[in-house]
Amino acid sequence: GHVAAAEHAIHRGVESPEQVAGVVDTQVHAHRLHRLVVDLLWKAGAQPFSLAPSSCLTAAAGRAGEAGAAPMLGALRLRLLPVVFGDVVMDSDWGASICSTEEVFEALIAALSAAGIGVERVLWLGETDGVYGADGKTIATVDDGNREAALSGAGGAGASAADDVTGGMRLRLETACRLADRGVPSWIGNGLVPGRLSDLLLGRKVPGTLVVASSC
Numbered sequence: 330g331h332v333a334a335a336e337h338a339i340h341r342g343v344e345s346p347e348q349v350a351g352v353v354d355t356q357v358h359a360h361r362l363h364r365l366v367v368d369l370l371w372k373a374g375a376q377p378f379s380l381a382p383s384s385c386l387t388a389a390a391g392r393a394g395e396a397g398a399a400p401m402l403g404a405l406r407l408r409l410l411p412v413v414f415g416d417v418v419m420d421s422d423w424g425a426s427i428c429s430t431e432e433v434f435e436a437l438i439a440a441l442s443a444a445g446i447g448v449e450r451v452l453w454l455g456e457t458d459g460v461y462g463a464d465g466k467t468i469a470t471v472d473d474g475n476r477e478a479a480l481s482g483a484g485g486a487g488a489s490a491a492d493d494v495t496g497g498m499r500l501r502l503e504t505a506c507r508l509a510d511r512g513v514p515s516w517i518g519n520g521l522v523p524g525r526l527s528d529l530l531l532g533r534k535v536p537g538t539l540v541v542a543s544s545c
Contacts, residue, residue, distance in 0.1 A: 352425045356383070356417040363414040370410065378409035382416040382433050390422040393432040398440035405446070413437065431504040438513060448513050452529050453501055454520025459538030460502055471540045476506060479538075505540040515540040 363379065370377040385397040404411045413433050420426040438448050459467040463482050471479045483499040498517075505515035518537025519525060528535050 352417050359416055367412050375410050377412045378404040380411050380413045382428050383418050388418050388420040388426050391426045393428050393436045396436035396440045398444055431500050451515040453517040456521055458519045458536050459517050468538050509540050509542050512542050514542040
């Protein structure tokens with residue numbers, strides 16, 4: 330989805346008829362990847378429930394608005410596993426824009442909080458061993474003392490090899506800091522390592538960056 334979005338510059342809004350086809354192209358790629366994830370979760374024994382951001386939230390000038398929490402709340406009541414993703418959404422100012430997974434999470438956490446449902450933590454799995462410092466090593470913890478330094482280095486070399494149009498590691502860390510301000514800690518680490526997610530869910534200590542709830 331990022332490659333298609335960059336090719337058509339959809340992340341900056343829709344200003345020409347040619348970009349309308351880019352909206353479709355970008356969404357097709359994003360939804361195709363989402364479908365693969367949902368199918369694999371189903372085959373693994375989970376009970377996934379697909380939630381497309383384009384159907385439950387809109388944006389204004391590239392910023393996600395309030396999310397409709399009813400579909401997720403209904404899925405949770407049935408003990409289903411809601412699965413969301415970065416998507417193309419309708420935008421009141423730009424026509425359409427990219428809503429990153431980070432923005433989706435932030436909007437949904439706010440909506441769940443308003444409904445009286447707390448979020449214990451957020452696990453961000455990417456392709457790096459957490460957030461790297463200026464020395465190229467993983468920053469184990471982000472708190473009040475090193476937040477600004479961590480943010481300054483988050484967009485540097487080695488942050489991500491992906492063609493990310495939404496902000497990459499810096500956006501992820503900024504979002505994690507805002508969530509920390511809401512009392513929700515985050516862990517950022519490497520999703521390419523087999524077993525890493527299960528280790529995290531089972532409470533085992535693994536390499537990565539912890540953004541503590543008191544940091545922002």
